[in-house]
Amino acid sequence: MLKTAISGGVTRNSHARVVDELGKAIVGGTYSTGTVLPGDAELAERFDVSRTVLREAMKTLTAKGLVVAKARIGTRVTERSTWNLFDGDVLIWHLESGIDPEFIGNLAEMRLSFEPFAADLAAKRASPSEISRLYACVEAMETADAMDSFAFADLDFHLTLLDISKNPFMFSVGSLIEAALVTSFRLSSPYGEPSRQQATSEAHRAIVDAIANGNGSKAASAMQAVIIDGRDRISGEVAGS
CATH class of the missing domain: 1.10.10.10 (Winged helix-like DNA-binding domain superfamily/Winged helix DNA-binding domain)
Known part of the structure; x- marks a missing residue:
């Protein structure tokens, strides 16, 4: 997607x-x-x-x-x-038919319903090598020198975290994350604004730090903040267009 x-x-x-x-x-x-x-x-x-x-x-x-x-x-x-809204094609068709603020809000609500809990699970279950994978994703976001490389690093971070939660049902809803990042890529990618790119990367690093420290509630809160920030950025772009 x-x-x-x-x-x-x-x-x-x-x-x-x-x-x-x-x-x-x-x-x-x-x-x-x-x-x-x-x-x-x-x-x-x-x-x-x-x-x-x-x-x-x-x-x-x-x-x-x-x-x-x-x-x-x-x-x-x-x-x-x-309609199967977990299907990648159906999601992309929604996005291609126009940016609907209600649809974007619903998508964010779904992410908020499972990604913070996935971060909590990761804090309990992640191995040192898996945590290193997440830090590598953050490093890739920080050093990305093109919009597409930043977007792929961001997606890799979120899908890796779902994988590390070790709940197979989590990974099966990854298409929702990808749809949200497609919208972000089109409307409000942090790439091209060094301060925003750094801030977004640091917000993701805070999630990994909490996971590395085994602090599930802090990891969940940090993930929630990332999702809400992305939702609000997209909503602001839609409102201003």
Whole structure:
């Protein structure tokens, strides 16, 4: 997700192209809830693909919760409550359809519900070598000499911390963190402002220091502060745009 945001696109095969274009149209509201999508013949002609490719694309969109096929009716767009918001494609389609302050707030709330606890767990479970990995991520953030290298170091820090929590369910929600960092990359990356880059790096270092000292509550508080700061920076950019 983050690599796609930085590069501005990705080469797609026919199946992925159909999924991406229809997914964007659904999430962006071109096809609203309850709408029946055009028939197979029309879509196959529009995308210049075989019906086999189109059927596989529809299966993918169904698996993401965006559509449901009904006999003698067609493929209908489902209620948003059924969409899999943990899916990387669905998240990026939301971001590409426009920065919605409510969506950004919801994303931050989800991160606040699990990342501080992951930091608490890491303080109890991390080995010295794992703590060194986190410090290396912070060092990479501090010394990053390009926006993309800073963004990747930031993402690596958060995903490494989830891994170190040693709860496999934590790592499975990493797409939410990546979506938040994609938004930050686009709107308010600290890179390019040395003081902000240093401050952001130090805020992440405070998390690692607390983990290294085995202080779970302090690690959780430091993580909470990082998430809230990022949320507020993005909200400020959206409000000012």
